Amino acid sequence: MLLLSVLLWLPIEAARAQLYLTPQVRPRAEWRNGYQTLPTGDRGAFFVNQRSRLTLDYKQDNMQTRFSLQDVRVWGDEPHLKDIPSTAIHEAWGEVALSDKLAIRLGRQELVYNNDRLLGNVDWVQQARSHDGVLLKARWQGLSLDAGGAFNQEKEALFDTRYGMNNYKALGFLWAQKQLGDRLTVSALHISDGFQRPDTVGGVYFRHTYGLDLSYRQEQVQFNGSLYRQSGEHGSGKRIDAYLAVAEVAYAMQPFRFTIGTTYLSGMAGNERKVRSFNTLYATNHKFYGLMDYFINVPTDTRQGGLHNTYLKASFNPVSRYSLSLDYHYFALASNLNATETLPATDKRYLGSEIDAVLQYKHSDQIQFFVGYSSLFAGQSMGAIKPGNASAYADWGWVMVNIQPRILLKAFDKE
Template sequence: MKVSFTRKLLLLSILVWLPLEAAWAQLYLTPQVRPRAEWRNGYQSLPNGQDGAFFVSQRSRLTLDYKQDKVQMRFSLQDVRVWGNEVHLKDVPSTAMHEAWGEVALSDKFAVRLGRQEFVYNNDRLLGNVDWVQQARSHDGMVLKARWRGISLDAGGAFNQEKEALFDTHYSMNNYKVLGFLWAKKQLGEQLSLSAMHISDGFQRPDTVGGVYFRHTYGLDLNYKHERVQFNGSLYRQSGEHGSGKKIAAYLAVGEATYTLQPFQFTLGTTYLSGMAGHEHKVRSFNTLYATNHKYYGFMDYFINVPADTRQGGLHDNYLKTTFSPSASYNLSLDYHYFALAKNLRASETHAGTSNRYLGSELDAVLQYKHSDQIQFSIGYSSMFAGSSMAAIKPGDASAYADWGWVMVNFQPRILLKSFEKE
């Protein structure tokens, strides 16, 4: 629920000036102002003959971090808006709580975190905070953490309800009703690490009061790094029950190699998300769950919601990424993506079918400049060169030139408010 920014700012101010015990403790305040100007002419969907769009969006976030002995807490408030989307002299509350959690260490090996928090694992491939989006993503839940003998183990979950009810637990909002995950990582020497994850999410059945259909996603991530070379591989399977009532049988496979030769870094990789060709008895299109797809499947976000953005046809993404970092202040990247359907699509009443799986190629260029630890500048430009089959999954003209440009400034100082040491 959104409440006034003034009220929440007053709450944070009170917390800042509360006296701390004469023990080891730290209190940090991290304000963030992140305006971003965007030009959109084919972003997320093909151009359709209309003029391109231009606007400025802004995230204004205030984060308070507290840590003392075995206790950690975070409060993060944010206001997200497009410049000019409110009438002058109107009091329109628009601030939301992005994070509000507390964590306590039960011992030197175990801890528990409760409250509104981000779930970020395995480089955001299935669970991520989607930080590029100004709103970002967080969950209301809990995480149990264990660390011992080089093994990291997290077990987390959430149970969503839309109100404090007297009876029944029917959930009508367009979110998962139940989420549970188990993540384990083991460092196998200095060069090799292996992680395993299982995610189960349940959704309210629309035709019953208490019924829930569950989807299960599980797999492995392997990472190897030796001097200039790094290899990453992932393999995940998806099963359970789809909202249509069909059983799920889908998979995700990733293979990637990175070579670093300062100041350059080259990454060559492929990602395959299975799809379905027609009216099959099982759902074979892989769903990327709560991932940060912006960082994986092209910055123009044509495939931000897989499998919906492919009409269940799956996706095959071959990519080459190059990064040039001449200093700690400058970073220039150029990414190329070759997109194809995993399966050809049949024609429907509203969409054409495909006989060629090739969807298009995308180029993404980004220049980043770090002025200081408090201020960073970024500018990006992307182009989508769509194939004829792209029109079968995206409305618009596949032959038209599609581009997207943006400029962003990130003001984000980290301020130490109080620090005490044990006497």
């Protein structure tokens, strides 16, 4: 509060400067009986988790900054009368415009590109995702170009750059987007991430992911397509040869919108000489592969078998305040799996079907209410990748409230 008071009274010589405060309180109650994994026969779980976030945005001429503090907890996870620190910095960055076409951003920041398919903030998860790095942004004649990078270390060391945490050690990406006419948008993305080799002091193995996203809109119809290839070196020492393909068609006829599509993530069968399972990197998989999050970490959640996700989605938005969505997913492995010491082999690729329903009520721009319910109908092959009973009924329900006003604390004008 002291820092906020100082900022409010600080004299600023600028043509225009603005200071915004955005508090967020987002509690979510969940019932879990087969969320992320098959039911085991134990009782279902019920709890309330909450994100409490405070974001301060400041913009002045060719400079802007953001500081975002958050506390994420489950109601009751701390004993009373105990002072247990849990606040973390979600974002802390500064951006400087080098010209009217070029800007640079430094610090802890979210990276969200191409609808979160490979780089996303995973906002559904209460703690969300952010990166420590640098971002260079260029905008010129309808072309958007971003280049970013990061280099991670555990501490300020005197010698050696060995990195022992289970994160990437180095990250670099290049994103370009161009609007071609009024209907077609083309986007290209290249991501290279490097991980510390376990057997050497300074060695890093690099993985490369690159491809295109297309979006074509004509009146009530929209087509989206994506194609990505993955190469480089896997942590096992094998070479990577994997790909991701997406095809989707949406038709809007107010107040309805219908979407049909398919996503194919390549997989590997047996002990192949190359790794052929596609890794979705730093995506928001909650948006794409069913809300019950059975495939939140691909390829680990498929035992490297890949995933074929065919889906049909329908949304109903009769008035601006209400919306109802109903999604159906058909899940199948891209490759059959061999048996392990603890898990069986598969002779059928069908994993199961999922139905997700979400009702949203927008009370105002500052307050929204959500209710969701999902059911998973697992095939027998699901038991080869998830522990539990594939024949049991799996469901998940949740209720969430999002209170997030945006407050203009002060606007400064140069006299």
